[in-house]
Amino acid sequence: MLGYEFRDPDLLREALTHASGANHRLASNERLEFLGDAILGAVVCEELFRKYPDYQEGDLTRVKSIVVSRRTCAKISESLALENYLFLGKGMGAGDQTPSSVLADVFESLIGAIFLDGGAPAAQQFIIGHMGPEIEAAVEGSNGLNYKSNLQQAAQRDFGETPTYLLLDEKGPDHSKCFKISAQIGANRYAPAWGRNKKEAEQRAALNALCQLAGSPLPYESD
Structure with missing residues (x-):
């Protein structure tokens, strides 16, 4: 056991x-x-x-x-x-x-x-x-903190839109790349975030967007 x-x-x-x-x-x-x-x-x-x-x-x-x-x-x-x-x-x-x-x-x-x-x-x-x-x-972000899911719910509730995620930049060698991604709802693009993979970067970008919508400080700086 x-x-x-x-x-x-x-x-x-x-x-x-x-x-x-x-x-x-x-x-x-x-x-x-x-x-x-x-x-x-x-x-x-x-x-x-x-x-x-x-x-x-x-x-x-x-x-x-x-x-x-x-x-x-x-x-x-x-x-x-x-x-x-x-x-x-x-x-x-x-x-x-x-x-x-x-x-x-x-x-x-x-x-x-x-x-x-x-x-x-x-x-x-x-x-x-x-x-x-x-x-x-x-x-x-899958342990009760799925920010992408939370952002989707907020976007559909408040704007009638589904968020999209934009790859803005990437850096590093092929075996250890980092990705810079921004969430976008309609015409509004939110503060991007870096992640060690696209999934992580999207979760961080979603959290940035949620914080911006709530008027809270950004947890992840993009530069």
């Missing part, structure tokens, strides 16, 4: 024990959650730093906030069916009734337990194994 085998099963039990199902608070997973939260953040930050060397701090922060969000942690807990193994007190629900906040917490406590049981490499492997697809989804 986890892709990791515990040497100390007591750590696993502690990670799966909610405060409502523990004899006392120190026997619950709260301390492991505290540890796991810090490790999760550090591992994801390092992965983003190494994998996206051309991302500015704001880009890295945006992606990290999505990847380590409570929503994402709960989603992974659900995919691992952790709710079936939780030790919960009466009234906390069971199965699909388990609160998402509890599912998010248990994913972090599990990371803390793996770190203590198998060390930093084991925790890192576990995190990247489950967070890798979430990082890719956040970078591509």
Whole structure:
């Protein structure tokens, strides 16, 4: 299930024990959650730093906030069916009734337990194994942040138009090109953005357009 085998099963039990199902608070997973939260953040930050060397701090922060969000942690807990193994007190629900906040917490406590049981490499492997697809989804804008879809809805609602995307420039060698793309709605062209591929550039251009329409500062400068 986890892709990791515990040497100390007591750590696993502690990670799966909610405060409502523990004899006392120190026997619950709260301390492991505290540890796991810090490790999760550090591992994801390092992965983003190494994998996206051309991302500015704001880009890295945006992606990290999505990847380590409570929503994402709960989603992974659900995919691992952790709710079936939780030790919960009466009234906390069971199965699909388990609160998402509890599912998010248990994913972090599990990371803390793996770190203590198998060390930093084991925790890192576990995190990247489950967070890798979430990082890719956040970078591509498909993790609840599909700006092209949002812009299309806004354009059709407010202007009765469908946005188009214009390739304005490209640079770099064939194996590592960057693309400059602008979104256009009717006769109105919006601030362009660079991306490491056309898909990324279009998502960034869409976000620029959404921010312009809302009168907000541009998240991506084109030059």
